[in-house]
Amino acid sequence: MTQHLFLPGRRAFLSSCALGAAFFTTRGLFAGELTRTPPQMEGPFYPDKLPLDTDNDLLVINDSITPAVGTITHLTGRILDARGNPVRNALVEIWQCDNKGVYLHSSDSGRRAGDKNFQGFGRFLTGSKGEYYFRTIKPVPYPGRTPHIHFKLKRGGKELLTTQCYVKGEPRNERDGIFRSIRDPKAREAILVAFTPMKESRIGEVAANFDVVLGLTPAG
Ligand SMILES: [Fe+2]
Numbered sequence: 001m002t003q004h005l006f007l008p009g010r011r012a013f014l015s016s017c018a019l020g021a022a023f024f025t026t027r028g029l030f031a032g033e034l035t036r037t038p039p040q041m042e043g044p045f046y047p048d049k050l051p052l053d054t055d056n057d058l059l060v061i062n063d064s065i066t067p068a069v070g071t072i073t074h075l076t077g078r079i080l081d082a083r084g085n086p087v088r089n090a091l092v093e094i095w096q097c098d099n100k101g102v103y104l105h106s107s108d109s110g111r112r113a114g115d116k117n118f119q120g121f122g123r124f125l126t127g128s129k130g131e132y133y134f135r136t137i138k139p140v141p142y143p144g145r146t147p148h149i150h151f152k153l154k155r156g157g158k159e160l161l162t163t164q165c166y167v168k169g170e171p172r173n174e175r176d177g178i179f180r181s182i183r184d185p186k187a188r189e190a191i192l193v194a195f196t197p198m199k200e201s202r203i204g205e206v207a208a209n210f211d212v213v214l215g216l217t218p219a220g
Contacts, residue, residue, distance in 0.1 A: 034084050036215045038187040040164040040178060041090065043150065045103035046095060047121050058094075058119040058136040068118035070099040070137025070201065074196060077210040078130040078151060086130025091154040094134055095121040101142030138195050138206055141165065144174035146179060154214065163209045168192040 017031040052062065059067045075094075097103045097120075104120030110143050124132040139147035147167050153160040166173055173179050173192070182188050190213070195206045 019026075030048045034080065034082070034213045035186045035190045036082065037161065037163055037190050037212045038182050038184070039161060040182075042152070042162045042189070043164075045097075045105040045108060046150070046152070047104050048106050051104060051119055051121055053119055053204060054123050055119075055120060056122050056124040056134045058096075058122045058134060059117075061117060061119050064117060066117050068098065068137060069115050070118070070140070071195075072197070072201075072205040073136050073138045073206045074205065075134040075136055075149070075210065076207070077132055077212060079126050079132065080130055080211060080213045081214055082213065084213075086126070086128065087107065087155065088126055088128050088130060089155060090126045090130065090160070091210075092126060093121070093152040093154070094136070094149055096136065096139050096149045099137060099140055099141055109204045138208075141172055141175055146176035148176075148179075151210075151212065153214070160214055163191060163212070165191045165193045168194045 021023065031107075059070075077088045078094065081087050093159075095104065097108075098115035098118035099112050100112075102109050102114030104118075108114075109120075118137065122134050122136065124134060126132050136149070139149050141147050147170055148164040150164050152162045164178070165181055166176075166190050179188070181193075182191070191210075193210045195208045198205045198207050
């Protein structure tokens with residue numbers, strides 16, 4: 001698997017963004033208080049054929065010079081076990097529709113014209129702090145759904161969790177049946193993510209942080 005951190009943007013992001021400090025804060029101290037990330041349905045659009053490029057930069061496919069259309073989003077987070085310890089070597093997969101609401105799936109992109117520059121799917125293998133990073137677009141709504149990003153977590157070939165995260169403060173959330181299927185307010189809060197404008201960005205980039213807490217303690 002090829003994976004790169006997209007270094008220039010990443011470095012600028014960490015050095016300039018206040019979220020950088022929170023990103024590496026140790027949460028283990030509050031292990032007993034961590035809310036487990038609730039599972040959410042996979043939905044019909046996990047790619048039926050993986051793109052040629054599956055890295056963590058969904059805005060650019062391979063060496064294309066034309067980026068995807070959308071609000072550039074720096075999506076970070078950590079994968080934690082039930083006690084709040086970071087989970088390393090977890091494969092984080094995300095997929096989402098493009099700015100026109102079209103998924104990278106033959107039953108969607110095969111029927112409608114989407115943004116051919118959007119990768120639609122990406123992967124990241126967590127390091128020793130359980131951290132991940134994607135550069136993608138802020139999710140947009142499509143008929144019947146509030147904006148969301150799909151997540152699937154695997155480790156050692158085993159699926160650990162499938163879920164979705166949502167935009168905090170998005171009014172459509174309250175009308176979304178899949179989001180509303182989560183009854184516990186704390187569990188709902190756990191998958192609501194603030195997409196915060198980056199003050200230093202001249203092109204309207206946003207930062208989002210989504211920590212995932214697994215309901216089990218992986219061995220090793
Ligand atoms: Fe979806």
